[in-house]
Amino acid sequence: MQYALIINEQPQEMSKRTGPDAPAYWAAWSAYSAAINEAGVATGGAGLETPDSATTVVLDGSSPTVHDGPYADSKEQLGGFYLIDVPSLDDAIAWAARIPSPGGKIEIRPLISPPESA
Amino acid sequence: MPHEPPSLASHRTVEAAARRSYAKIVSIIATQSGDLDLAEDAVGDALHAALTTWPRDGVPDNPDAWLLAVARRKRIDAWRRARVRPMDPSALSALESIPDPDLAALPDERLRMLFVCAHPSIDPGVRSALMLRCVLGLSADAIAQRFLVSKSAMVKRLTRAKSKIRSAGIRFEVPAEDDLPARTTSVLEAVYASFGVLHDAPNTPDPADATEPLSLAAHIAERLPREPEAFGLWALMAYCHARRETRRSRTGAFVPLDEQDHARWDQGLIDRADDALRYAARWGRPGRFQLEAAIQSAHVERLRAGAPGWSRVVELYAMLRIVSPTIGAVIGHAAALGQASGPDAGLQELDRLDPDRVAEHQPYHAVRAALLRRAGRFEEADQATRIAAGLTPDPAVRSHLLGQIGAR
Numbered sequence: 001m002q003y004a005l006i007i008n009e010q011p012q013e014m015s016k017r018t019g020p021d022a023p024a025y026w027a028a029w030s031a032y033s034a035a036i037n038e039a040g041v042a043t044g045g046a047g048l049e050t051p052d053s054a055t056t057v058v059l060d061g062s063s064p065t066v067h068d069g070p071y072a073d074s075k076e077q078l079g080g081f082y083l084i085d086v087p088s089l090d091d092a093i094a095w096a097a098r099i100p101s102p103g104g105k106i107e108i109r110p111l112i113s114p115p116e117s118a
Numbered sequence: 119m120p121h122e123p124p125s126l127a128s129h130r131t132v133e134a135a136a137r138r139s140y141a142k143i144v145s146i147i148a149t150q151s152g153d154l155d156l157a158e159d160a161v162g163d164a165l166h167a168a169l170t171t172w173p174r175d176g177v178p179d180n181p182d183a184w185l186l187a188v189a190r191r192k193r194i195d196a197w198r199r200a201r202v203r204p205m206d207p208s209a210l211s212a213l214e215s216i217p218d219p220d221l222a223a224l225p226d227e228r229l230r231m232l233f234v235c236a237h238p239s240i241d242p243g244v245r246s247a248l249m250l251r252c253v254l255g256l257s258a259d260a261i262a263q264r265f266l267v268s269k270s271a272m273v274k275r276l277t278r279a280k281s282k283i284r285s286a287g288i289r290f291e292v293p294a295e296d297d298l299p300a301r302t303t304s305v306l307e308a309v310y311a312s313f314g315v316l317h318d319a320p321n322t323p324d325p326a327d328a329t330e331p332l333s334l335a336a337h338i339a340e341r342l343p344r345e346p347e348a349f350g351l352w353a354l355m356a357y358c359h360a361r362r363e364t365r366r367s368r369t370g371a372f373v374p375l376d377e378q379d380h381a382r383w384d385q386g387l388i389d390r391a392d393d394a395l396r397y398a399a400r401w402g403r404p405g406r407f408q409l410e411a412a413i414q415s416a417h418v419e420r421l422r423a424g425a426p427g428w429s430r431v432v433e434l435y436a437m438l439r440i441v442s443p444t445i446g447a448v449i450g451h452a453a454a455l456g457q458a459s460g461p462d463a464g465l466q467e468l469d470r471l472d473p474d475r476v477a478e479h480q481p482y483h484a485v486r487a488a489l490l491r492r493a494g495r496f497e498e499a500d501q502a503t504r505i506a507a508g509l510t511p512d513p514a515v516r517s518h519l520l521g522q523i524g525a526r
Binding site for chain 2: 034
């Protein structure tokens with residue numbers, strides 16, 4: 001089954017991407033990626049630049065409006081995602097539990113299955 | 119002839135006393151009605167009341183009678199008020215038929231409940247959860263957390279298992295003599311799994327959580343003094359529990375076994391574990407848990423004597439691999455071989471494993487990394503360390519492993 005692991009990080013965790021904590025931060029992510037790739041589970045994914053680099057387009061009313069910054073209705077910030085293919089939800093949960101983001105909230109969402117061919 | 123079994127002391131908190139009474143009353147009602155779900159339903163509210171009031175007021179003189187009286191009162195009231203369904207006569211009569219004065223004299227039903235939870239018809243994957251619920255009285259929520267599932271998923275699994283008990287007509291009884299060894303093995307395995315789940319849960323590092331399965335293992339051994347594996351299991355769990363103060367540093371960092379301060383191990387518990395193991399050995403029926411306990415004992419010996427004693431550990435793992443050929447046993451064997459005969463000996467063992475079986479096996483990669491590092495294969499060691507770090511949900515273990523990358 002195909003899932004997205006959507007990684008929402010605490011702002012203070014994300015801030016470790018630069019500065020003295022950066023080597024440890026990136027080493028942990030590199031380790032996770034090594035493990036998930038070695039296991040043949042990841043089919044894709046990406047790390048996202050920090051939220052201050054985001055631009056949000058709001059499709060309200062008659063024309064879109066553009067805003068600097070991310071769309072975020074919570075303290076946690078979207079940091080990246082993995083696309084995985086695993087036998088069951090339990091396996092997806094196990095991988096989510098390994099994500100090296102203390103205080104993080106990992107959303108597991110199934111991908112839409114491609115429509116059956118006629 | 120084997121001597122009297124040693125007595126295995128147990129810790130009891132107020133909460134544990136409440137849950138023990140709960141399990142006992144549930145077992146009694148379930149035995150009489152053959153319906154575990156119904157029994158839990160009947161006593162659940164009473165347990166909640168106990169967990170609320172006993173920490174405040176202390177454990178009652180007769181906790182079982184207290185729980186039963188409250189269960190009756192709440193249940194009968196609820197059924198009388200309910201307009202949704204009529205009173206269930208079998209449950210009501212089960213509740214009412216237990217006379218209060220005889221309660222103290224009733225045999226402890228926990229052992230029967232354990233055998234029910236580990237019955238061959240019950241899915242092995244749910245046995246530990248069932249035990250945690252029905253014998254230790256943990257909430258479905260707490261159990262769900264330990265097994266990394268949602269509460270509703272756990273409730274579904276438990277409900278399914280309890281329906282199975284009812285529909286298969288599983289009897290609440292201790293198995294016959296002939297069946298006892300095999301059935302006991304299933305019970306012990308499920309108890310051990312529940313220990314692991316409570317002991318190692320990264321989100322609940324409180325070592326006190328481990329005392330209940332330990333008490334349960336003690337209870338089983340005491341009730342089955344002719345089953346050496348029951349003593350083996352208790353000893354195994356006791357050796358592990360004896361190190362609870364030293365597994366993590368004061369700052370929560372992971373401390374490998376060989377770096378632990380063994381002066382801070384629970385010596386009394388280790389001595390009792392040694393006794394239990396010696397008692398078990400006299401039966402001349404080695405098994406998985408006795409061997410694993412013996413391995414723990416060998417580690418304690420090795421570390422206290424300060425001399426390398428790895429050949430004994432290697433021997434024991436070789437025996438364990440015959441009795442219980444799991445990946446864990448192979449990895450333990452490889453690690454011990456690595457110490458006794460050099461890293462290449464260990465790596466050879468690991469290389470015989472099918473890579474697909476171990477792709478997500480954290481200890482495999484951790485042990486392999488250590489062996490590769492000692493063999494001077496540093497690039498490969500770093501990569502294996504990375505994978506081991508990526509596979510653990512425990513931040514302390516992850517941190518420890520990441521710290522080894524680049525070590526030469």
